[in-house]
Amino acid sequence: MAEAETLSGGVxxxxxxxxxxxxxGRRVAxxxxxxxxxxxxxxVGSQLLVDENGExxxxxxxxxxESAVIGEALEVIASGAPRLLDFGVSNEKAWExxxxxxxxxQVYVEALEP
Amino acid sequence: MRRDVFERLMAARADKRPVAxxxxxxxxxxxxxxxxEVDANGPAADVVAxxxxxxxxGISGIFERSDGTRAFLHVFNPPLRLFLVGAVHITQxxxxxxxxxxYGVTVIDPRRAFTTPARFSDVRVMExxxxxxxxxxxxxxxxxxxxxxxxxxxxxxxLASALRSEAFYIGCLGSRRxxxxxxxxxxxAGFDDAALARLHGPVGLDIGARSPxxxxxxxxxxxxxxxxxxxxx
Numbered sequence: 213m214a215e216a217e218t219l220s221g222g223v224x225x226x227x228x229x230x231x232x233x234x235x236x237g238r239r240v241a242x243x244x245x246x247x248x249x250x251x252x253x254x255x256v257g258s259q260l261l262v263d264e265n266g267e268x269x270x271x272x273x274x275x276x277x278e279s280a281v282i283g284e285a286l287e288v289i290a291s292g293a294p295r296l297l298d299f300g301v302s303n304e305k306a307w308e309x310x311x312x313x314x315x316x317x318q319v320y321v322e323a324l325e326p
Numbered sequence: 327m328r329r330d331v332f333e334r335l336m337a338a339r340a341d342k343r344p345v346a347x348x349x350x351x352x353x354x355x356x357x358x359x360x361x362x363e364v365d366a367n368g369p370a371a372d373v374v375a376x377x378x379x380x381x382x383x384g385i386s387g388i389f390e391r392s393d394g395t396r397a398f399l400h401v402f403n404p405p406l407r408l409f410l411v412g413a414v415h416i417t418q419x420x421x422x423x424x425x426x427x428x429y430g431v432t433v434i435d436p437r438r439a440f441t442t443p444a445r446f447s448d449v450r451v452m453e454x455x456x457x458x459x460x461x462x463x464x465x466x467x468x469x470x471x472x473x474x475x476x477x478x479x480x481x482x483x484x485l486a487s488a489l490r491s492e493a494f495y496i497g498c499l500g501s502r503r504x505x506x507x508x509x510x511x512x513x514x515a516g517f518d519d520a521a522l523a524r525l526h527g528p529v530g531l532d533i534g535a536r537s538p539x540x541x542x543x544x545x546x547x548x549x550x551x552x553x554x555x556x557x558x559x
Binding site for chain 2: 227228230231242244246247256257294295296320322323324325326
């Protein structure tokens with residue numbers, strides 16, 4: 213199990229931004245890394261915030277699964293139903309994408325009630 | 327996430343109150359667990375116990391119950407804070423580097439000549455005596471203190487204040503000889519060996535650091551090891 217930290221200071225806070233976006237009337241989803249296996253670039257608890265237009269903040273990987281998670285997040289915003297996603301990044305694929313992770317992550321994606 | 331859960335989560339964080347968000351997977355039912363309080367209709371006792379253990383360790387993760395169901399325990403601890411006593415040259419490197427590691431940084435130095443905006447632009451600066459300032463900041467187990475002035479008039483009261491708190495890391499810049507004398511003074515002031523063992527001096531990991539940036543690196547590496555592992559190499 214990796215460690216999750218709520219960062220302050222120089223790092224932008226995903227939940228604070230989620231609250232702000234929601235207050236602006238935007239519909240948002242939050243993706244959270246809930247489990248990792250092997251070498252995964254982002255620890256458990258890392259979060260990605262997505263709005264209905266696909267604008268995003270934060271990260272759940274070194275970049276290898278972000279676009280897939282954003283696509284799922286848009287569907288979660290539309291349906292309101294959460295999803296649990298499994299990503300296994302093969303070494304070959306990681307190499308193709310210029311990433312070195314080669315690990316596996318499980319990501320929980322949920323809509324924030326408006 | 328339900329609106330009420332999100333709003334209470336944000337309120338707890340604003341109050342610097344440790345809280346765990348518990349999510350049943352994959353269904354998504356959510357509730358909050360505090361050290362001393364649980365939501366009505368909150369999770370079962372074994373999940374609450376696991377969530378409280380997670381709050382203690384600061385480690386988020388999956389809890390698998392004996393019946394095979396899973397809950398994600400997401401720990402939101404109060405922010406890490408670092409108090410730097412002495413607005414000196416090393417502080418100019420240490421403050422921004424610590425910010426990047428996620429610490430909320432405060433520089434404390436009553437000497438106005440040292441705390442000029444030209445030297446410290448993007449960091450919170452307090453022109454105050456360190457012991458009074460640290461007492462007002464109510465250091466907790468997510469706080470770290472590093473003294474950097476080399477001046478016992480400033481460093482010693484700060485260390486006394488830090489030793490009376492739950493700060494997870496207390497570091498003191500200075501040579502072995504300086505540190506030995508410092509320990510003598512603090513012992514005379516009534517601190518026992520167990521208390522003094524909490525002081526890291528000479529501060530930082532022994533990596534041959536010379537420049538301010540390198541010394542800041544050695545300090546932050548040691549601080550990270552204490553935070554994450556409870557001990558430095």
